Amino acid sequence: MRQPFRLEFRHAGEFLLIGGWKEVSLVDVLEHSSFTLWLALCNLKCPWCSNADVARGLTARVVSVADIVEIVDHAKSFVDVLHVTGGEPTLQLNALKRLFKSVTEKVGLPVSLSTNGTMPEALSALSPFLYHVAIDIKAPLDEPRLYATATGISEQLAQKLVSKIIESVKVSLEVPNIELRTTLVPDVINSKDVLKAAVGLEEVLKNAKGRVAYVVQQFIPYEGVRGPFSRKKATPSREVIRCAEYLASVLSVEVYYRTLEEGTRKVR
Numbered sequence: 001m002r003q004p005f006r007l008e009f010r011h012a013g014e015f016l017l018i019g020g021w022k023e024v025s026l027v028d029v030l031e032h033s034s035f036t037l038w039l040a041l042c043n044l045k046c047p048w049c050s051n052a053d054v055a056r057g058l059t060a061r062v063v064s065v066a067d068i069v070e071i072v073d074h075a076k077s078f079v080d081v082l083h084v085t086g087g088e089p090t091l092q093l094n095a096l097k098r099l100f101k102s103v104t105e106k107v108g109l110p111v112s113l114s115t116n117g118t119m120p121e122a123l124s125a126l127s128p129f130l131y132h133v134a135i136d137i138k139a140p141l142d143e144p145r146l147y148a149t150a151t152g153i154s155e156q157l158a159q160k161l162v163s164k165i166i167e168s169v170k171v172s173l174e175v176p177n178i179e180l181r182t183t184l185v186p187d188v189i190n191s192k193d194v195l196k197a198a199v200g201l202e203e204v205l206k207n208a209k210g211r212v213a214y215v216v217q218q219f220i221p222y223e224g225v226r227g228p229f230s231r232k233k234a235t236p237s238r239e240v241i242r243c244a245e246y247l248a249s250v251l252s253v254e255v256y257y258r259t260l261e262e263g264t265r266k267v268r
Helices: 065-078 089-107 120-129 144-151 155-172 191-205 227-231 237-250
Strands: 015-029 032-039 061-064 081-085 111-115 130-136 177-184 211-218 254-259 263-266
Touching: 015 065, 015 081, 015 089, 015 111, 015 130, 015 263, 032 065, 032 089, 061 065, 065 089, 081 089, 081 130, 089 111, 089 120, 111 120, 120 130, 120 155, 130 155, 144 155, 155 177, 155 191, 177 191, 177 237, 191 211, 191 237, 211 237, 237 254
Parallel strands: 032 081, 081 111, 111 130, 130 177, 177 211, 211 254
Antiparallel strands: 015 032, 015 061, 254 263
């Protein structure tokens, strides 16, 4: 049995524990192509995670920040943005900050971050570099029990984390492009939950200085999903679209949906 990788090497600010990268992605940053880098390890245990082995550190290798910068530099002609996702990237804050600074100053690409929002202090340290941030809103933030179910953690821990996620949303208000995402997960998160999650944050989002988009996502049982959810069917695309259309009728921000069948589409 493979054991999780533990980030215990010296000079951690100079290295990243990564799960891999894709030189050109068209699905990770709204209306942009990106060089997408997956960082390993996560502080949540979402039972439906599409990158479970990466999140657990089972698929990981150590690469220097300098090497990643060089690889991104070679690919910069084909992409608009460097996008870093996970796992939870903010767990590797020092090295990530070094990466963002180098890519911004030496490569000249804007940078994007996907995060679960549970570490607002880290997001605050990174936000000056960010062109785009995507925060996963796993469940309504006023329902710690449901958030715990969606993320595989205890309700006690969930009660502590939901306030941190709200703080992360507030921190992100300075970033030019904010994307909030909620996934319709079979038997866990339904359309009513998505609506409640989005409406619950609308008052905070009114203070955003840039663009704000809310994305309703389809659960897809990718090969990276482990356990019972690997045997679940994808959320029907029509359900995702209906949810997004209703959301667009009540929210003042831009609304999109993301499905395997249609990709990412804007509702309003």
